[in-house]
Amino acid sequence: MADHAAKRLRTDGITIATHNGHFHADEALAVHMLTQHVPEYSSASLLRTRDPAKLADCHTVVDVGGVYDADLLRFDHHQRGFTTTFPGQATKLSSAGLVYMHFGRGIVTRSVQQLLQKQRAADEAVADAETVEADVDMLYNKLYTGFIEALDAHDNGIDAYDPAELAAGNGGAGIAKRFTDGGFTLGAVVGRYNANWNDADQDQASEDKRFLKASARIGEEFDRELHYLVNGWLPARSLVKAAFGARGEFDKEGRILVFRDQSCPWKDHLYTLEDQTNDGKKVLYVLYPDKEERWRVQCVPAAKDSFESRKPLPEAWRGHRDDALDKILDGAAVPGAVFIHASGFIGGHRTFEGALQMAKKALEL
Incomplete structure (x- = not known):
């Protein structure tokens, strides 16, 4: 399923659409992942609208439109009956999770390939193709559970702990988290870029500028996490394995x-x-x-x-x-x-x- 949508991309005249109005972390990150990490979207324009006619003319639509169809490059999760989750996980996806599920493996693969190029340039040992594929698969899943899933849960109103289990008593003892929350609230990071109720600049152009800033801000966190996992966390595995042995x-x-x-x-x-x-x-x-x-x-x-x-x-x-x-x-x-x-x-x-x-x-x- 991963990167299935990526295979259908055209490289000319791409417009990504998401909704206007109050914005959230999931679509802000979805736009960042596409424009900054998927080469075919590097020159894409962004349209923020809820107008169905305008959405229909857009190449890719995220977090609006009421349709999830990877073949049509539609990535909304608000429609009734939507229950899609990342493979092996229970948290319902948001637009961030949907875009990551379909494009994330390619994002991780390109980062791992960059690491391999650095290793070759430094005359270091390079893993074989089978090992590289296993590493990509591991990192693809880890980046989801360690970063993206918290956004999916936040946007879908899912608590880290099951309320029914908390209500059962025992002071929460022995109750496991449904997902890792990343240690800070990513939703709040983006939310602070929205205008205050009494700000003077409430026009669409000002709102779009704030959205782009929010997208870049959460994108920076995503980029740092991706860089750490590929360039820091993954190389450490061999050292830990040797020490463990x-x-x-x-x-x-x-x-x-x-x-x-x-x-x-x-x-x-x-x-x-x-x-x-x-x-x-x-x-x-x-x-x-x-x-x-x-x-x-x-x-x-x-x-x-x-x-x-x-x-x-x-x-x-x-x-x-x-x-x-x-x-x-x-x-x-x-x-x-x-x-x-x-x-x-x-x-x-x-x-x-x-x-x-x-x-x-x-x-x-």
């Missing part, structure tokens, strides 16, 4: 993961590797050097979006620093403790040996 070197039960040279985004990859291994062993502490060449001991969160650690550093250590912490560590053979955070989720030491000793001692308590 060597974890028995530091603890026979594999509870300590060490990055010898530098840290990298490790949480997602660690959870995936643990699920794939499925041996019941969980990493509790991750050691890595910081920019000042000191060492950190970080606790692994109980879940991706959780502030709760699988095993926090001991309560008696928390909030202490330097010499006072060395004393609390009970005559550590390697002095040089730096700190333990007050919540116990991270600590520091001036040396690797000291950080490793700190982690091993914490395992015993």
